[in-house]
Amino acid sequence: MPPESSTDRLASDTISKTNADSMDIHKTQHSVSFVDATDVDSNDNTFHGSNNEPLYLRWSRLHKSVQIKGNKPGMLRGSIAAPAPQFNASVQNQGSSQKIILDAVSGYAAPGEVLAMMGPSGSGKTSLLNCLSGRTPYDSGVVSVNGRPLGGQDMKRLMAKIAYVRQADIFFEHLTVRDQLGYTAFLRLPEAWSAQTKLSEVERVIKLLRLTKVADSKLQLLSGGEKKRVNIGTELLTDPSILLLDEPTSGLDSTSAVALIRMLQDLAKSGGPGTKGNKTIVTSIHQPSSALFRSFDRLIMLAEGHVVFFGTPRDSLDYLKTQKVGCPDGYNAADHWMDLLVKDSAIEDSTTTVTIDQSEDNKKSETGETDEYAIPDTVESKSAGQIRKETNHSVVMSTRERLIQAWDSEAVAEQMDSCVERDSNSATVKDPLGENVSKYNTGWMLQYRTLVHRSLKNSRSAIFTPINIIKSCALGLVSGLLWFQMSYTESRVFDRSSYFFFTMTFWVFDAMFQSFMAFPQERTVILKERASGSYRLSAYFMGKTTSEMPTRLVLPLLYMIISFFMASISNKFSTFIATTLISLLSVMAGESIGLFVGATIYDMEKGMTAMTVISLALALLGGFFVENVPSFLQWAKFVSPFKYAYDASLPLVFDDPVPCDGSGALEGICGGSDTGFAQPEEVVAYLGVQGSVGFNVGILVVFGLMPRYVAYLALRAKKEGDR
Ligand SMILES: Nc1ncnc2c1ncn2[C@@H]1O[C@H](COP(=O)(O)OP(=O)(O)OP(=O)(O)O)[C@@H](O)[C@H]1O
Incomplete structure (x- = not known):
């Protein structure tokens, strides 16, 4: 424990003030809850009863650690690539650490307030935001909502009730703003609500976030700030009581950043138009301007996973004074805090000094704001500069560590515990997460229908692009010309079979790579949406499979229409239909393998390597390139979907006797003669076809389903926030 000092007094003053605030808000909260509870619409009790109630979020002694794998010495790593040991102490550890x-992170966020995390x-x-939102587990500590400590199952339900706006704006970029919000409304608003009500909620959010002008623009065309607002809007649709935001201002110019924070402050106070109750808002933020810094209701300052201050911005400045590191006049308070806490090897090792006066000036000129603390002349600027000069590494290190040491985390934790205990003993306390045990607001069927609709729209724009149509038509034309008007005779038997091998190989490859490439992007959206309890993974998977099928199949169909008749593969329309269906089935098999690799291998580079090796190996094993596969590899051809697509097509094409023409192509059957016929079954056997058409089609269906199912299981095992 730190020695009794003015620091301690200030810390305990801050805490007791905090506690007093917490008590006040707490008292009012019960009366608000009571009014809300009586005001519940009979249709939407699971939603309004839980989501609109002001919620008090507290956490105490949160502890989280991760396993870090040590670098194994490799040829390169051990020599050139490894950093010099004196600069990176942790890397020296070869094992995991x-x-x-x-x-021991403790604090609280109250309704009607914005808590800034810096x-x-x-x-x-x-x-910390990940733990509070239930996205990642913590090792120990307590998170409570309205005095109710949350267990593992509660945390899952909390995920659906807390809106969490992550740093990255992850969407399906082909959708418009209205689509994005509309689909979210249908997935996350209570099923009992009418479509009209859901759409009016969408309009409310569009208006609230000033997105009216871009409501019908595709997300990929929006500016960074607009995308951020759509991201926030997506979470606000459910009118959550708690809103967590991870650096919502990153990537925004300072004017937009200020506007965004002001909007959050309004939202916290009023709940926004058309909503009930105050919101509890927690946002992390990087070095706001002085004015913005002072406008936050409360601050939690972190350094190396420790809390170094929790309280109001004004108290934070007094606190620093007691620590003998007060913010100099004319200096941005947030920057000053950051100077004290930052541990940057580049700064520590540097002998030159970066002047903060400049960064401050830049900031002010960007925002056009006047700093309340600013004292316009050089005397003060100079003293700020001098202070900055003192921040050589020994001072930075000792100040940061001293601040970590000085903060009495245990006192805050004890205050949180006593509030939780008092609340949990209160007779009026009810389950803040509502009685609904499911974390979903909608049933499987509605989720499936909505996701099919969205996926149809999305895949139509993503797959059915002009460039893909041109690709299919051009390839059809080239193939048609290469195999142009083949006669149905002995000499063209191998050309005919090679047409099918090429066709099946190309479309399986194409589907494999397309679905693999599409998946990493889609996967992040799915993980994000699932973490907020938007839908079941099974609904997504079924929706994706059924909706993308028609669009994914149109492209091979175009190719087949052009090339099949140009090459004169068969003059029977039924053969065209049957072989086209088989090529479509092989596309489904390829897509399924692509999804499997995309879902199981997280790293894009490794995934790409795996895809290249897998696809080429499967094509080689298909049996077309190597006739005499070594006996110990004979089994391997059975894992190639190309083989089944090829074997299923050939009996359909060679369904009439093939006239011998003396070319010797079917030497073993025609014997070099130009009279007589090779019977269909003899031809397909000569070409090495195995199994009946039905059997090969059946195996293709298995290929289309099995890897997809494994991909589903792999995705199920992944959680948002996994690194
Ligand atoms: N799963 C993990 N494995 C290894 N290290 C992790 C993991 N999760 C977090 N960390 C480490 O924990 C520390 C805190 O990370 P975190 O992302 O919470 O920081 P932050 O304050 O949000 O940073 P920034 O402002 O840059 O986003 C970092 O050093 C990070 O590398």
Whole structure:
């Protein structure tokens, strides 16, 4: 424990003030809850009863650590690539080590307030938000909502009730703003609500976030700030009581950043038009301007996973004074905090000094704001510069560590515990997450229908692009010309079979790579949406499979229409239909393999390598290129979908006797003669076809389903926030 000092007094003053605030809000909260409870519409009790109630979020002694794998010495790593040991102490550890990313973190966020989370990069802001939102587990500690400590199952339900706006704006970029919000409304608003009500909610959010002008623009065309607002809007649709935001201002110019934070502050106070109750807002933010810094209701300062301050911005400045590191006049308070807390090897090792006066000036000129603390002349600027000069590494290190040491986390934790205990003993406390045990607001069927609709729209724009249509037509034309008007005779038997091998190979490859490439992008959207309890994975998978099928199949169909008749593969229309269906089935098999690789291998580069090896190996094993596959590899051809697509097509094409023409192509059957016929079954056997058409089609169906199912299981095992 730190020695009794003015620091301690200030910390305990801050805490008791905090507690007093917490008590006040807490008192009012019960009366609000009571009014809300009586005001519930009979149709939507699971929703309004839980989501609109002001919620008090507290956490105490949160601890989280992760396993860090040590670098194994490799040829390169051991020599050139490894950093010099003196610069990177942790890398020296060859085995795995434990890294503490949150250590005894305590605090609270109250309804009607914006809590700003600040700290240098890597201080644990995202990790804390992830834990509070239920996205990632923590090792120990307590998170409570309205005095109810949350267990593992509660955390799952909490995920659906807390809106969490992550740093990255992840959407299906082909959709418009209205589509994005509309689909979210249908997936996440209570099923009992009418479509009209859901659409009016969408319009409310569009208006609230000033997105009217871009409502019908595709997301890929929006600016960074507009995308961020859509991201926030997507979460606000459910009118959540708690809104967590991870650096919502990153990538925004300072004017938009200020506007966004002001909007959040309004939202916290009023709940926004058409909503009930105040919102509890927690946002992480990087170095706001002085004015913005002072406008937050409360701050939590983090450094290396420790809390170094929790309280109001004004108190934070007093606190720093007691620590003898007060913010100099004319200096941005947020920047000052950051200077004290930052641990950057580049700064520590540097002998030159970066002047903060400049960054401050830049900031002010960007925002056009006047700093309330600013004292316009050089005397003060100079003293700020001098202070900055003191921030050589020894001072930075000792100040940060001293601040970590000085903060009495246990006192905050004890206050949180006593509030939780008092609340849980209260007779009026009810389950803040509502009685609904499911984390979904909608049933499987509605989720499936909505996702089919969205996927149809999305895949139509993503797959059915002009460039893909041109590709299919051009390839059809080239193939048609290469195999142009083949006669149905002995000499063209191998050309005919090679047409099918090429066709099946190309379309399986194409589907494999397309679905593999599409998946990493889609996977992040799915993980994000699933983390907020939008839908079941099975609904998504079924929706994707059924909706993308028609669009994915149109392209091979175009190719077949052009090439089949140009090459004169057969003059029977039924053969055209049957072989086209088989090529479509092989596309489904290829897509399924692509999904499997995309879902199981997270790393794009590794996935790409795996795809290349798998696809080429499967094509080679198909039996077309190597006639005499070594006996120990004979089994391997049975794992190639190309083989089944090829074997299923040939009996359909060679269904009439083939006239011998003396070319010797079917030497073993025609014997070099130009009279007589090779019987269909003899031809297909000569070409090495195995199994009946039905059997090969059946195996193709299995290929279309099995890897897809494994991909589903792999995706199920992944959680949002996994790194
Ligand atoms: N799963 C993990 N494995 C290894 N390290 C992790 C993991 N999760 C977090 N960390 C580490 O924990 C620390 C805190 O990370 P976090 O993302 O919470 O920081 P942050 O304050 O949000 O940073 P930034 O402001 O740059 O986003 C970082 O050093 C990060 O590398």
